[in-house]
Amino acid sequence: MKYIIHSFDRLKAESAARLYEETRDLEVLKIYWLANKRKDVQNPAVMPEMPEVEVVRRQLEAHILNREIESVELLHPKITRKNPEFKEALVGDQFKAVSRIGKLLTFEFKDYHGFMLAHLKMTGQFIFVDENQKFGGGHSLTESDFELPHKHTRVIFHFKDGSNLYFNDMRLFGYLQLVAPDEKESIWNGYGIEPGRPNYTWENFEPLFNKRKTTLKALLLNQKVISGLGNIYVDEACFRSGVLPFREVPTLTQLEKKELFKHGSEVMMESIKRGGTTFYSFLTADGKKGNFSDELEVFDRAGQPCYKCGNIISKIKHAGRGTHFCSTCQK
Ligand SMILES: [Zn+2]
Numbered sequence: 001m002k003y004i005i006h007s008f009d010r011l012k013a014e015s016a017a018r019l020y021e022e023t024r025d026l027e028v029l030k031i032y033w034l035a036n037k038r039k040d041v042q043n044p045a046v047m048p049e050m051p052e053v054e055v056v057r058r059q060l061e062a063h064i065l066n067r068e069i070e071s072v073e074l075l076h077p078k079i080t081r082k083n084p085e086f087k088e089a090l091v092g093d094q095f096k097a098v099s100r101i102g103k104l105l106t107f108e109f110k111d112y113h114g115f116m117l118a119h120l121k122m123t124g125q126f127i128f129v130d131e132n133q134k135f136g137g138g139h140s141l142t143e144s145d146f147e148l149p150h151k152h153t154r155v156i157f158h159f160k161d162g163s164n165l166y167f168n169d170m171r172l173f174g175y176l177q178l179v180a181p182d183e184k185e186s187i188w189n190g191y192g193i194e195p196g197r198p199n200y201t202w203e204n205f206e207p208l209f210n211k212r213k214t215t216l217k218a219l220l221l222n223q224k225v226i227s228g229l230g231n232i233y234v235d236e237a238c239f240r241s242g243v244l245p246f247r248e249v250p251t252l253t254q255l256e257k258k259e260l261f262k263h264g265s266e267v268m269m270e271s272i273k274r275g276g277t278t279f280y281s282f283l284t285a286d287g288k289k290g291n292f293s294d295e296l297e298v299f300d301r302a303g304q305p306c307y308k309c310g311n312i313i314s315k316i317k318h319a320g321r322g323t324h325f326c327s328t329c330q331k
Contacts (some may be wrong), residue, residue, distance in 0.1 A: 024310060046139045046201060047122045049230035050194075051271035051292070055138035056126055057100045060165075063135060064095045066110075079154040079169065081090055081177050083272045089155075090116075101191050102227040106184065115184040118167070123152075125175030130163035130305060137276065141168075153213040155313045194266035196226040196272075204263045209249055216244035217251065218319040220264070232277060234300045235324045239262040239298045244330045246318045270295065298324035 048056070072087045080086040089112055097108040107116040120124075125138035125189045127148060134146050148166050149156060155176055157165040167176060179187070192197040193208075208225050215243070220226055229237065238245040241259035243252065252260075273275060274292040297307055300313030302324055310330040 032113060042190075047230075048120045048124065049102065049232055049277070050228035051233070051268055052137060052276035053103045053120060054102060054196075054272050055276040056120070057098050057105055059099045059128065059135045059137055060095075060105075060126060063096070063130075063163075064157075064159075064165055066094050067096075067161055067163060069093055069157055070160040071158045073156040073158065074154075075156070076154040076172065077169065077172065078172055080177055081175055085180055088183070089114075094239060101188050102194065102223050103230070104187070104191075106188075112178075112180055114180050117175070117179055117184065117187065119158050119174050121173035122167070123170040123173075125166075125168045125170075127166045127168065128163065128165070130161070174308070191223060191227040192225040195229070195268045200265060202258070202261055205275070206257060209252060209257060209259070213247040214249055215319060216243060216247045216249055216260075217321070219249055220245075220260075221319055225265070228268060231321045232264075232296070233264075233271065235299045236267045236297060239324075239326060239330060240267060242330055244325055244327075245323050246316075298326060300324070300331060 020229070023072050036290065046282070062318060069090050069092065072090055074080060074087060087159075090109065093112050094110040095107055096110050099106045099108075101328075103119060105118040105120075107118065109116075118124075120126075122140045123139045125136055125145065127134065127136035127146065129146075129148060136145065144150075145168065148164070152168045152170045153166050154169050154172070155167040159165070193201075193204045208219070212219055216238065217234055220229050220237070221231070223291075235245060237260060240263040241256060243256050243260065271292040274295065275293045277296070298313050301313045304313050306309065306313055306326040309326065309328045311326055313324055313326055315322055
């Protein structure tokens with residue numbers, strides 16, 4: 001078996017598929033899928049979720065703080081919610097901190113007494129460029145996204161030292177919005193408990209299931225209940241927990257809730273560690289690094305055999321979203 005795995009790269013896809021038919025070996029299958037996936041759908045076009053936004057936050061924090069904003073270019077007024085004071089408020093100022101709750105990025109400034117809230121929504125991206133490096137994150141990136149500005153660039157922060165921060169958003173659902181401190185507080189208070197935050201405890205998690213006449217996936221996607229879990233990670237957490245996403249909440253056992261509590265957090269933390277599912281960092285022209293999409297077990301795998309049991313992964317529409325599951329591994 002070792003020989004087969006090591007020589008795998010040399011096999012054509014067809015013979016590899018035959019190989020799996022013959023061996024029914026799940027380890028061989030996984031290598032087969034990943035090897036082929038890299039050629040076809042290396043970069044699934046998915047909207048940024050919490051881990052992707054957290055990775056963006058970390059990159060921004062590492063690169064944009066304490067640089068003087070020389071000018072702000074607004075290429076589309078919708079992004080700043082048509083705030084006529086947006087530019088004036090920030091020119092000459094510096095970013096002081098970047099925090100996040102759920103998928104909402106929140107910027108603080110040295111002088112401006114307020115916050116800039118930034119949401120990437122479906123297709124938003126932040127890309128930072130200076131003479132040595134380019135960092136980007138958010139919606140799936142391709143190399144052409146780094147030729148900036150381009151037709152989907154909506155806002156540019158020009159820093160005095162020559163570096164630039166670009167906000168791109170093809171669909172224009174994202175926003176950069178200036179808010180007063182009390183407004184920021186009330187928006188932050190609207191979010192539920194969140195994996196990675198101190199409020200994500202079993203004591204806070206368990207009661208969320210009480211008196212809910214909805215399905216598991218709908219509940220987990222509700223940001224007012226649990227903040228941060230989005231479509232990809234709900235499907236993955238349900239798979240790891242062995243629970244079907246469309247189960248009615250009152251039918252869940254205590255053990256299943258415990259599994260969901262554990263995996264809901266673990267899958268997010270692992271993804272952040274791996275750089276998210278859509279994040280790419282181009283330190284050099286070809287400095288692409290691996291990401292969490294290689295770890296996905298059900299999401300984006302409809303029609304493929306399950307890594308655990310070999311059964312075909314199903315996809316249905318549920319809670320308004322594409323929902324992936326294994327009908328053998330999940331009950
Ligand atoms: Zn399975």
